[in-house]
Amino acid sequence: MTTLVTDEKRPTEPTQLASRRRVLDSLPSGARTTGDQAAARSRMVRRLRIALPILAIVLVGALLVNTQSNKADEAFLDDFKDIDATAEELSMASPRFAGVDNKGKPFEITADVARQNTNLKDVVTLDRPHAVQGENNGSTVVSADKGVYRSDQNILELEDQVTLQHEVGSEVYVFHTPTATVAIKDEVVTSDTGVEGQGSNGRELTAERMKAYNGEGRVVLEGNVHMRIYPKDAEAKPDDNAADTGRPALKEVDIEKPQ
Amino acid sequence: QLIAAGDSKEPIDITGDTAEFQDNLAVWTGNVRVVQGPAILISERLEAVLTDEGDFETITAIGSVRYSNGEEAITGERAVFNNAARTIVMTDNVIVTQGKQVMSAGKITYWIDSGKVLFTPEAGKRIRGLFFTGKDDEQS
Numbered sequence: 001m002t003t004l005v006t007d008e009k010r011p012t013e014p015t016q017l018a019s020r021r022r023v024l025d026s027l028p029s030g031a032r033t034t035g036d037q038a039a040a041r042s043r044m045v046r047r048l049r050i051a052l053p054i055l056a057i058v059l060v061g062a063l064l065v066n067t068q069s070n071k072a073d074e075a076f077l078d079d080f081k082d083i084d085a086t087a088e089e090l091s092m093a094s095p096r097f098a099g100v101d102n103k104g105k106p107f108e109i110t111a112d113v114a115r116q117n118t119n120l121k122d123v124v125t126l127d128r129p130h131a132v133q134g135e136n137n138g139s140t141v142v143s144a145d146k147g148v149y150r151s152d153q154n155i156l157e158l159e160d161q162v163t164l165q166h167e168v169g170s171e172v173y174v175f176h177t178p179t180a181t182v183a184i185k186d187e188v189v190t191s192d193t194g195v196e197g198q199g200s201n202g203r204e205l206t207a208e209r210m211k212a213y214n215g216e217g218r219v220v221l222e223g224n225v226h227m228r229i230y231p232k233d234a235e236a237k238p239d240d241n242a243a244d245t246g247r248p249a250l251k252e253v254d255i256e257k258p259q
Numbered sequence: 260q261l262i263a264a265g266d267s268k269e270p271i272d273i274t275g276d277t278a279e280f281q282d283n284l285a286v287w288t289g290n291v292r293v294v295q296g297p298a299i300l301i302s303e304r305l306e307a308v309l310t311d312e313g314d315f316e317t318i319t320a321i322g323s324v325r326y327s328n329g330e331e332a333i334t335g336e337r338a339v340f341n342n343a344a345r346t347i348v349m350t351d352n353v354i355v356t357q358g359k360q361v362m363s364a365g366k367i368t369y370w371i372d373s374g375k376v377l378f379t380p381e382a383g384k385r386i387r388g389l390f391f392t393g394k395d396d397e398q399s
Contacts, residue, residue, distance in 0.1 A: 168280045171313035199313065218281040225278040229271045
């Protein structure tokens with residue numbers, strides 16, 4: 001059947017034609033899908049319809065399995081069964097204890113390392129302790145390689161290369177002794193294992209026992225106390241056998257008391 | 260120098276059973292012995308006043324005091340040594356011995372560097388001395 005197109009239906013205006021041409025041109029044009037391509041796509045879709053549900057089931061199963069059995073965690077915990085949960089010994093680097101004694105004088109104890117046994121809360125062992133008591137030049141400085149601080153008795157026990165710096169008269173002596181005990185509250189330093197002290201100008205002071213009462217600025221030495229002083233204009237350490245320099249030998253003079 | 264004559268550079272050694280230092284006072288007790296070169300001072304107790312530099316300003320020896328410098332020997336119950344004046348003042352039953360010669364007095368003042376001795380009698384007593392002129396030596 002043929003259709004007559006009359007004049008009235010044809011686009012008469014040129015712009016309408018051009019715009020319709022542009023619309024047609026913008027449409028993508030690709031090759032037509034061939035029969036094989038369509039068949040391949042159908043096959044892939046059929047396979048996916050089977051594989052995806054199976055994958056989902058496997059994932060859910062794995063999740064269930066995982067949450068139920070915790071055999072692996074028990075084994076992990078077994079490895080650590082005999083380890084005690086609380087620490088035997090606490091240690092602290094560069095500790096610093098500070099306080100004031102009975103008379104309000106400040107004291108400070110520092111050390112390289114402090115160790116505290118959790119069963120003995122009042123006992124702290126110190127590596128290279130250093131204690132300063134008092135202020136300015138009236139202070140006493142004590143240091144050693146090892147020390148034990150007993151906080152319940154406020155006592156510091158020092159051993160190995162103990163060094164005590166203390167005023168004797170108006171001069172500061174540095175004493176060395178194997179062991180010493182510092183009673184902090186009473187401000188008393190005691191040593192009964194022999195002390196050797198050096199002052200200025202080569203002065204020496206030795207004794208078997210020493211007690212330094214910091215609060216009173218007093219030092220008591222006992223047992224073979226020996227002090228050596230060099231006269232001001234003498235060299236600090238003239239030859240010790242000065243007696244052999246031709247000086248008259250010391251004559252012992254016996255005196256009978258007159259009747 | 261301290262107790263030795265002249266300007267001795269010898270070190271001064273003090274020994275005793277105990278020593279107590281407080282401020283600028285030092286007290287030695289028990290077998291106290293101060294030695295400087297040939298000079299020696301012995302007593303039961305010694306109290307020393309120290310200067311700010313730690314030197315001895317005065318020394319007081321108490322109880323069985325004995326001072327000797329190798330030539331003279333002085334004994335008594337109390338002696339005060341004064342470093343500035345360079346003297347030892349000895350009191351209470353004082354006896355001075357020089358070789359075989361002996362003198363006793365209530366109090367003596369001894370100048371360490373010059374060896375000069377001033378005898379002062381006790382109240383109501385006289386100074387007594389025993390001298391040898393040297394002839395006895397030839398006869399005996």
